[in-house]
Amino acid sequence: MASDGARKQFWKRSNSKVPGSIRLVYGAQHPPFDPLLHGTLPKSTPKLPPTPVKAKRGSTFQEFESNTSDAWDAGEDDDELLAMAAESLNTEVVMETAHRVLRNHSRQQARPAPQEPPAAEQEPKPAAELPALPGADLRLVKSASESHTSCPADSASDAIPLQRSQSLPHSATVASDASAPGGPALSEREASRLDKFRQLLAGPNTDLEELRKLSWSGIPKPVRPITWKLLSGYLPANVDRRPATLQRKQKEYFAFVEHYYDSRKEEAYQDTYRQIHIDIPRMSPEALILQPKVTEIFERILFIWAIRHPASGYVQGINDLVTPFFVVFICEHIEAEDVAAVDVSRVPAEVLRDIEADTYWCMSKLLDGIQDNYTFAQPGIQTKVKMLEELVSRIDEQVHQHLDQHEVQYLQFAFRWMNNLLMREVPLRCTVRLWDTYQSEPEGFSRFHLYVCAAFLVRWRKEILEERDFQELLLFLQNLPTARWDDEDVSLLLAEAYRLKFAFADAPNHYKK
16 A cells, blocks of 8 residues: 555646646556547646645545556657557546546646647648657667667658647558659658668668668668668678679579479479469469469469478468569569559560569568468467467457457458468558568568557457457458558558557567456
8 A cells, every 4th residue: 555645746746747748658457548539639838836636535546546557647749659650559447537637637727728720720740750659758668679670860851741630530641652653753851761772772881770770661662672682681781792692693593493393294293383373363463463474483483482492382372472572673674653554575584584583582581581381280370360369359358359259260360461461451552561661670571560460450440349240240351441552551550560569579478468
């Protein structure tokens, strides 16, 4: 039982601050609380002398502390963090307590807080680059493994313009990556980011840590091919060694083709080749994949990889992982807003050979980190789906219980999320943007992908809770309405995933109740 002095100090501390700028406060029992969806935040006013309030005798200090463990504490301006949050992770108790704290603070003010102007009159506020989102709260400590994603020193000049309406709607307006296929002309900020990439890549030895920091928020299209090759570990950081490395690896790949590809006709490998041949036409975008030259390239890549990795061999789902690399690398040699409309037969044969080899090696590097997803019984996926279930039960118990109540098992929808890395859930342009960040994160395609899937599921909480039937729930989760998604939606999803990682990655006990 805390002393009266401790109670008074707690009340003094919590009642002497102004609720203008909100700082997230949470303990081991609760995930971060996002107040974006629960009313307008008044602007800060000068602090007044604290007015001590006597604690009521009707409840104990422990009960009060339990009910206010996520109460908002005024501090420095954290709008940068708040504006990026995509979805709320609230509970009814926290929300009710938060509003009560705000009302109590308001009564202590001698002067009313100035009224917030309409959204149309507000100036957009700069926000830090996405990797630094959790870093806004200095009370949280990141592990050494996450330190590379902290905001670079020049992030202020690279800020993403955000704008919030007076009612703080569900999503903020984030500048999209104009370098994406079909994007608008480069803005001043985007041109500045592209220049930073080019300066970093032009040095004699590329600083890969700085490249990861810069790439987290998206990679401009002109430098995406070389950046992906560097981040995947395919190319060395030393500029002088790159031409020889490319030549050697491309020669090595086609030596594999010459040695192994004819064995597809042998009885031992016919089933593998037949399955690859069946799966490729099912891939998207069909207009690109079904072109004969592209089909042949994909068949060779997948068959050679399967032969050289007998522990797993070919498994459905691996075929989808070829597409992003192939699309990014071919866009280096063509000018087209829609890559699906490209006539690959017009691309020189030597260029296609180089693209094929580069795609094979980069895909191999990716699969090296998640190969247990595709070995017998796919234990990696089984483990990740179980971890996803436990994580969602912590961050949104209502959604978790709703799925459980209607007997929807996570394996029934999340298996594909892990097996195909969400490629069947979002458009290809969004997958490319997603992979920019995955390649910037340590264990991005395995560990960070778990948090992306959790944020992705909670993103649809309203629609999920509205469904009251097993069949309708499962159909919705297997056919999520993401056809119109763009870079803005992916950026918000990644910001939410980073926030979850920041809260849970160094606290494994948070997974379990």
